[in-house]
Amino acid sequence: MTTPAPAPPALDKRDWIAGLEKGLSVIEAFDAEHARLTASQAGQRCGLTRTAARRYLLTLAHLGYVATDGKLFWLTPRVLRLGQSYLDSARLPRTVQPFLQRVTAGTQEIAYVAVLDGDDVVYIARSGTHRNLNNGYGLGTRVQAQVTAAGLAILAMQGEAAADAWLAQRELKAFTSHSIASKERLRLELARVRAQGWALSEQQLELNYRGIAVPLHDHHGELVGALNISMPMNHESSADAVARVLPVLQETARAMRKLL
Structure with missing residues (x-):
C-alpha cells in the first residue's frame, strides 16, 4: 500500500x-x-x-x-x-547511504534517493562511482518531477487520484524534444509505471541521459521516495540498461524497506 x-x-x-x-x-x-x-x-x-x-x-x-x-x-x-540541518537531522538520508554504496558497487553508476516536494523531486542522498564522482546531481538538487525516473516512480505509486490531483495544479514544461509535455501522455506513462512497478526516463531532461528508478517504501508499506540511477545512454540499449540495473535497484529497495 x-x-x-x-x-x-x-x-x-x-x-x-x-x-x-x-x-x-x-x-x-x-x-x-x-x-x-x-x-x-x-x-x-x-x-x-x-x-x-x-x-x-x-x-x-x-x-x-x-x-x-x-x-x-x-x-x-x-x-x-538550512538545508544541511535537514541532511544532518533527518533519518532517511543517513539510513539509505550504505545502501547507495551497494548499488554503485553492483552497477558502477551513481545512485540516488529522491523525495517529492511540490513540483520537484529533491535528491537527498547520493553515491558516486570513481569515474563519475563529480558528475550527476548534488545533494539538495531540485528537478521537475515528471522529467525524472524518480519523479515518475513516486507520482505513479502515490496512486491515480493523487497523481491526477498533482497534475491538475501544474503546467508541464518541455526540456528536450523527448519531454512529455502533455498531461494525457503523462497519465498514460504513470499508469504504465504503476503497473510494472518501476520507471524509465530517457532524454526527458537532458539529451543522451537516462534514469531508472524504483519506489522506496518503509516497513509499514508507505511510500517515502524513490531509489534511482542516472547515467549517460552511450551505446547501451534501453533493454540492456534495465536488465543490468533494475535487479540491483529492486533488491536494494527490498533490503532498505526493513530499516525504514
Missing part, C-alpha cells in the same frame, strides 16, 4: 507567524535565473511591496543570509545551513 505525502498539519490562526512565512518566501525568490534581485524585484516575486521586501532583505542581510551592494541583494553560503 502506498500513501501520498501527508498534508501540513492544521494550524490555529493564533499560531500563524506571517513574518516567518514572508521571510522564507523572500529567500525562495532567488534561483538560477534570479541570482541577484533588487527589493522591487524580490517583492514582485513573492507578493510583497518594495518597502516590505526591502525590510525583510535588510533583516536577512543583518542575520548573514543575504549580502547587498546597496541596490542588489543575493544569498550567502549561510543559507546552506
